[in-house]
Amino acid sequence: MPETISADRARRSDAIAIARVICILGVVYVHAWTGLNGDALAQLRGTGQDNLRWALMEIFGRSAVPLLGLISGWLVAGSGRSRGWTTHVARKARTILLPMVLWNALGILFVSGAAWLFDLQAPTPSSLEWVAQELFILTRNPDINVQMPFLRDLFLCMIAAPLLVRLPGWLLVLVALLAAAAQVAGLGPPVLMRASILFFFVLGILARRQAVEEAIARLPLPVALLPFVLLMMAQLYRAIAVGDGEWSTTQRSLDLAVRVAAAIAFWRIAWMLAGTALRGLLLRIEPYMFFLFCVHLILIWLGGPLLGKISGDMGSPLYPIYLILQPLIVLLVVIAIGSALRRVAPGAAALLSGGRLGPARIRDQPVLVRAP
Numbered sequence: 071m072p073e074t075i076s077a078d079r080a081r082r083s084d085a086i087a088i089a090r091v092i093c094i095l096g097v098v099y100v101h102a103w104t105g106l107n108g109d110a111l112a113q114l115r116g117t118g119q120d121n122l123r124w125a126l127m128e129i130f131g132r133s134a135v136p137l138l139g140l141i142s143g144w145l146v147a148g149s150g151r152s153r154g155w156t157t158h159v160a161r162k163a164r165t166i167l168l169p170m171v172l173w174n175a176l177g178i179l180f181v182s183g184a185a186w187l188f189d190l191q192a193p194t195p196s197s198l199e200w201v202a203q204e205l206f207i208l209t210r211n212p213d214i215n216v217q218m219p220f221l222r223d224l225f226l227c228m229i230a231a232p233l234l235v236r237l238p239g240w241l242l243v244l245v246a247l248l249a250a251a252a253q254v255a256g257l258g259p260p261v262l263m264r265a266s267i268l269f270f271f272v273l274g275i276l277a278r279r280q281a282v283e284e285a286i287a288r289l290p291l292p293v294a295l296l297p298f299v300l301l302m303m304a305q306l307y308r309a310i311a312v313g314d315g316e317w318s319t320t321q322r323s324l325d326l327a328v329r330v331a332a333a334i335a336f337w338r339i340a341w342m343l344a345g346t347a348l349r350g351l352l353l354r355i356e357p358y359m360f361f362l363f364c365v366h367l368i369l370i371w372l373g374g375p376l377l378g379k380i381s382g383d384m385g386s387p388l389y390p391i392y393l394i395l396q397p398l399i400v401l402l403v404v405i406a407i408g409s410a411l412r413r414v415a416p417g418a419a420a421l422l423s424g425g426r427l428g429p430a431r432i433r434d435q436p437v438l439v440r441a442p
Contacts, residue, residue, distance in 0.1 A: 081344045082283065086141055087356040088349070089340035093138050094359045096130030097217060098397040099123075101367050103374025105383030114385055116310070122390055124309050129302060132325075133332035135220065136270045140333050142224060143274020144283065146231045155232040162228040165424035170221040172422060173364040174205045177214040181371045192371055209260035215367050219263035226262065227271040234275060246272040254322045266326060270333065286334055287341040294338035298331040355401070361423045362404040369400055 102123065104111060114120045146152045151161070178195065185192040193213040195201050204212045207222045227234075234242065249269035252258050258265035277283055286294060305328045308321060343352060377399070381392035408427050411419040419427040 078284075081341070082287075084344040084349055084353060085287075085337070085340040086145075088343050088352045089137055089141060089337060090359045091352050091356050092130075092336055092340060092343075093134040094363045095397040095401065096134040097363065098131075098366055098370075098400050099126040099393075100131035101217065101370055102126070102393055102396045103370050103378060105375065105378045106385075111384070115313070117385070119384055119390055119393075121310050123384070123393060125306060126393070128305055128309060128328075133298070133302065133328055134336050136266065136329040137333040137336050138220070139224065139227075139267050139270035140274040140277065140337075142227070143231075143271040144278045145274075146228070146271075147235055147275040147278035152231050152235055158232055159229055162225055166221050166225045166228065169360070169364060169422055169424045170207075170218050170225070171205055173368075174207075174212060174215050174218060176365075177212075177368050177371075178204055180368055181214050184372055190371070190375070207263065211263060214371065215364075217363065217367060220267060221364075223262050223264055223267040224271070227268055234272060239276065239279065242272055242276055246276065250326060253326055254319055256318065256322065266329065269326075270329070273330075273333075283337065286337055289338060291338060291342060295335045298328070298335035301328045301331050304328075355405075357423075357426050358401070358404050358408050360426045361408050362401060364422070365404060365407070366400050369403055370396075373399075373403070 104123070106114070111120070152158050178201065181190070181192045182194045184190040185194045195204075200213075202208060203210055204214060207219055211219050234245070237245070246269055249265045249272065252262075252265035253269060262268055301324070305324060308324065314321070343349065377392060381388040383389065384393070408419060408423070411422070412427055416428065
C-alpha cells in the first residue's frame with residue numbers, strides 16, 4: 071500500500087508539471103501572430119483560416135488556462151508554508167510579482183524600442199500613466215504583455231491564500247460562487263482583472279480537501295472529455311457563427327462552464343500522459359514554461375512579422391502551417407534563450423523564471439512541483 075501511495079503521488083506530481091506544459095503552450099494560440107489589424111480580421115470572419123484560429127484559441131488556449139489557477143489553489147491548500155502570511159507573500163512576490171514587473175519592463179524596452187527604431191506596428195509610451203499601467207497593471211490590462219493579468223490576479227489570490235485555506239468549506243463555496251457571479255456579470259476590475267481566476271483558485275483549494283483530482287484521474291478518458299467536447303461545440307458555434315451579441319451574460323456563463331469542463335478534461339489528459347513514454351520529454355520542458363508564459367508575447371511582437379514574411383499574413387496559403395507551429399517555434403526559441411541565460415547569467419535566469427530556471431535539475435525523476 072505505501073508503495074502504491076508513493077507511486078500515485080509521483081504520478082500526480084508529474085501530471086501537474088505536464089498540465090503546465092499543455093496549458094501554457096496552448097496560451098500561445100490565443101496571442102498568435104496574424105499580421106492583420108482588427109478590421110482586416112473582421113473581413114476574414116467565417117473563412118477556413120479564421121475558423122481554424124478560433125478553434126485553436128478556444129480548445130487549447132482559453133480553455134486550458136483555468137487549470138493553472140486550479141493547480142495553484144490545490145498546491146497552496148496542501149502547503150503548510152501558505153499559512154504564514156509574511157513569509158508566504160514575500161515568497162510569492164519574488165516568484166510571481168517581481169518577474170511580472172520585470173517582464174513588463176522588458177516588453178516596453180524591446181517592443182516599444184523596436185517600434186521606435188524599426189517602425190514596428192506596436193504600442194509606445196504615451197505618458198507616465200501608460201508606463202505605470204504597463205508595468206504594474208494597476209486598473210487595466212496592458213497593451214504589450216496582455217497575458218500578465220493572470221499573474222497579477224494570481225498574486226492577489228496568493229495574498230488572500232492564508233485566509234482562504236483557513237475558511238470552512240461552506241464559506242469557500244460562497245467565495246467561489248461570488249467570484250463566478252462576478253465573472254458572469256462582467257465585474258472585477260480594477261480589483262481583479264478576471265474574477266474567474268479567483269473562482270478557479272478557490273476551486274483548487276476545495277478540490278484538495280475533497281481529493282477531486284483523484285476522482286477525475288480514475289474516470290474513463292471519454293467520460294472526462296465528453297462534457298468539454300459538448301460545451302466546446304456550443305462555444306465554437308457561438309464564437310464562429312454567432313459572434314458577440316447582446317446576450318453577454320449568457321455568453322460569459324457558457325464560457326465559464328466550458329472552462330470548468332476544460333479543467334477536468336485537461337487534467338485527465340495530463341494524468342494519462344504522465345503514464346506514457348512522453349512523460350520524460352514533457353518533464354524536461356516544464357521548467358521553461360513560466361519563462362515561456364512571460365516572454366512569448368514579446369517574441370511574437372518581434373519575431374512574428376519576420377517569420378510572417380515567409381508564410382504571409384493570415385489568409386495566405388502557407389499561414390495555417392505557421393499558425394499551427396507557433397507554440398513549437400516559441401518553445402524552441404525559449405529553450406535556447408533560457409538555456410543560454412542559465413549558463414551565462416544563472417541569477418538572471420532564476421529571477422526571470424521565478425526560480426524555475428535555477429541550477430540544472432534532472433527532470434526524468436519524479437519531482438514535487440511547487441506552486442507557481
